[in-house]
Amino acid sequence: MKKNTPLAILSGLLLWIAWPPTPYTTFLLFIGFVPMLLAMENIIQSTSAKKGKQIFNTAFIGFFVWNVGSVYWVYNALKQVGNVAAIPVTLIPYSLGPLLMATACWLYYRLRLLTGRSWGLAGLVCLWIGYEYLHQSWDLNFPWMTLGNGFAVSHQWIQWYEYTGVYGGSVWIWVVNILAFLIYVGLREAQTKQLRLKLTSGFVLAIVLPMGFSLYTYYNYTEQSNPSNIVAVQPNIDPYEKEGTIPTATQIDIMVNLSKGIAQPNTEFILWPETAIPDYIDEDRIQQNPYYRQAHSFLRNYKNGNLVTGAETYKLYNTRKTATASPTQQPGVFADSFSTALNIENGDKVQFYHKSRLVPGAESLPFGKALSFLKPVFEHLGGATGAYGSQADADVFYSQSGIGVDPVICYESIFGGYIARSVKKGAQFIAIITNDGWWENTSGKDQHLDYAKLRAIETRRWVAQSANTGISAFINQRGDVVQQTKWWTKTAIKQDINLNSDLTFYVMHGDYLPMAGSGIAVLIILFIIIKPRFKKKLRTA
Numbered sequence: 001m002k003k004n005t006p007l008a009i010l011s012g013l014l015l016w017i018a019w020p021p022t023p024y025t026t027f028l029l030f031i032g033f034v035p036m037l038l039a040m041e042n043i044i045q046s047t048s049a050k051k052g053k054q055i056f057n058t059a060f061i062g063f064f065v066w067n068v069g070s071v072y073w074v075y076n077a078l079k080q081v082g083n084v085a086a087i088p089v090t091l092i093p094y095s096l097g098p099l100l101m102a103t104a105c106w107l108y109y110r111l112r113l114l115t116g117r118s119w120g121l122a123g124l125v126c127l128w129i130g131y132e133y134l135h136q137s138w139d140l141n142f143p144w145m146t147l148g149n150g151f152a153v154s155h156q157w158i159q160w161y162e163y164t165g166v167y168g169g170s171v172w173i174w175v176v177n178i179l180a181f182l183i184y185v186g187l188r189e190a191q192t193k194q195l196r197l198k199l200t201s202g203f204v205l206a207i208v209l210p211m212g213f214s215l216y217t218y219y220n221y222t223e224q225s226n227p228s229n230i231v232a233v234q235p236n237i238d239p240y241e242k243e244g245t246i247p248t249a250t251q252i253d254i255m256v257n258l259s260k261g262i263a264q265p266n267t268e269f270i271l272w273p274e275t276a277i278p279d280y281i282d283e284d285r286i287q288q289n290p291y292y293r294q295a296h297s298f299l300r301n302y303k304n305g306n307l308v309t310g311a312e313t314y315k316l317y318n319t320r321k322t323a324t325a326s327p328t329q330q331p332g333v334f335a336d337s338f339s340t341a342l343n344i345e346n347g348d349k350v351q352f353y354h355k356s357r358l359v360p361g362a363e364s365l366p367f368g369k370a371l372s373f374l375k376p377v378f379e380h381l382g383g384a385t386g387a388y389g390s391q392a393d394a395d396v397f398y399s400q401s402g403i404g405v406d407p408v409i410c411y412e413s414i415f416g417g418y419i420a421r422s423v424k425k426g427a428q429f430i431a432i433i434t435n436d437g438w439w440e441n442t443s444g445k446d447q448h449l450d451y452a453k454l455r456a457i458e459t460r461r462w463v464a465q466s467a468n469t470g471i472s473a474f475i476n477q478r479g480d481v482v483q484q485t486k487w488w489t490k491t492a493i494k495q496d497i498n499l500n501s502d503l504t505f506y507v508m509h510g511d512y513l514p515m516a517g518s519g520i521a522v523l524i525i526l527f528i529i530i531k532p533r534f535k536k537k538l539r540t541a
Helices: 004-018 026-030 034-045 051-070 074-081 086-114 117-137 147-151 166-186 193-220 248-260 283-288 290-301 372-380 410-414 416-424 443-459 505-509 512-540
Strands: 227-234 267-271 277-282 306-317 334-345 350-354 404-409 429-434 463-467 473-475 481-484 491-498
Touching (some): 004 026, 004 034, 026 147, 026 166, 034 086, 034 166, 086 512, 117 166, 147 166, 147 443, 166 193, 248 290, 248 491, 267 463, 283 290, 283 350, 290 306, 290 334, 306 404, 306 429, 404 410, 410 429, 410 443, 416 443, 429 443, 443 473
Parallel strands (some): 227 463, 277 306
Antiparallel strands (some): 227 491, 463 473
16 A cells, blocks of 8 residues: 555546646646556555455545545535535545545456456446446436546547547547556566557557547538527626525616626527526416516517526425425425526517536435435425426527527536437527536636536537626637636626537437446446356356
């Protein structure tokens, strides 16, 4: 451990330095795992006992360094419960990813006991992809550290994400790291010159070919002209003052004035951020709501205008209609509350989208179905379990002129496959409404914007982002940030974007790569479990 822990920490530091939003260091992703692989190889080749435990612990330490360095800002969003009390709570998101990563490495060791190094390393790639897909799909989802996200700063290198999504980047990083590792260990092993030449050639080609294809695509990509004028508003209202301190009508006035100050007669979409209307609105009586009417009234000057805004809404039921519905003070009446995106038109039509990818713990109760038996207990104690309801899948808002927009609320923008489904349904551009002020002036807001560039490349759609207290921006179909605001600035920006209706390979086929990798990972785990038992039966037969 004394020898291998520093190697694991070195890996963690290299990966952290390479991670967005740090510029000019992305290339370190290609060697960041080499020290970790060396540490695991040292343990495997040693004569010490409990090698599996050593590999797990060593890997966890390195990955913990990487994760904490990259998402340290999570603490800022939780410290409202108390500076000290937030520390143990923060350890959950800091540790969960490293635990899963270390488990993948432990399974790699178990596979190595049954196969050779080459098969083991190939299996490690699938096990890692399986972990990433699990961490995107289960109730404790937090795919912020998916390896392919690491190229968000150097988006010119990964234009081929329109075919693979971010998981293609994860595979790319692992393949190059494994080749670099094999070249290095070959220096201390009896490796033939011919094999070393093959590995070196493979290492160079594994970098040059994907990057060369990407750069060629980047510099030759031309958008089809199909302009639409979009406005993104950044009201810069302190998130801790949105509810209770600043009257809702005042907040709406701020956004109306910012919108009027920049919108044109031909503006088709105006974006307000997540929870721009913080007072709860009854969806079934929205036309009578004074805040809705206040927001709706200024659209009269924009013939084809649509307002996409965040809001807090609720629905009432006579029965417990959904798993997230809770009893109200009125007997026999239940309610669901939602983090909602509204599409408000010039006419009376209103479209609703309920945030589907909820933040575990903060917005939803993980494994709520399995733990549903606890719901009455929490309600009896006066608490809420799974604070928000949600809808099952992605959706599209359509304007009166037929333009389709994908409404994306904050955290949802890191789910590439989810957004691809909305684009497949007809979205011609992506509208992200968010409130990143909880993280304060940290790299969290910058990473969030950088990751939006990946969604633009995967779908070849413009991204318009309206942030309350973060960074508002416009991103073109190549992933270039064409325009962005400064942090903690009250402003609005506008842009003529090009709508696109063509579907990329990734949009058509979704997360086929991680699903295939996960399937292989399951087979590997079954192989690890079954083969030793099969051998034991043969010996005793």
